[in-house]
Amino acid sequence: MDTIVNAGAIAYGAVLVAGHFVRTPVTEALRIDALFIPQAGESSRLLNPILGLLVAGYGAWSLWAGA
Numbered sequence: 001m002d003t004i005v006n007a008g009a010i011a012y013g014a015v016l017v018a019g020h021f022v023r024t025p026v027t028e029a030l031r032i033d034a035l036f037i038p039q040a041g042e043s044s045r046l047l048n049p050i051l052g053l054l055v056a057g058y059g060a061w062s063l064w065a066g067a
Contacts, residue, residue: 013056020049
C-alpha cells in the first residue's frame with residue numbers, strides 16, 4: 001500500500017509541475033493554490049511547481065528509502 005501512495009504522490013507532483021506550464025482542464029482542477037487560497041490567480045500560480053517538486057521528491061525518497 002505504501003508503494004501505491006508514494007507512486008500517487010510522484011504522479012500528483014508531476015501534474016502540479018506540469019500545471020505551471022500546460023493549461024488543461026485536468027491541471028487547472030488539480031492546482032494546489034486554487035484549492036487552498038481563496039483569491040488564487042496568476043501571482044499564486046508559482047506555488048504549484050515548488051510544491052509539486054516537494055511532493056514528488058518526498059514520494060520518490062520514500063519509495064527509495066522503503067526498498
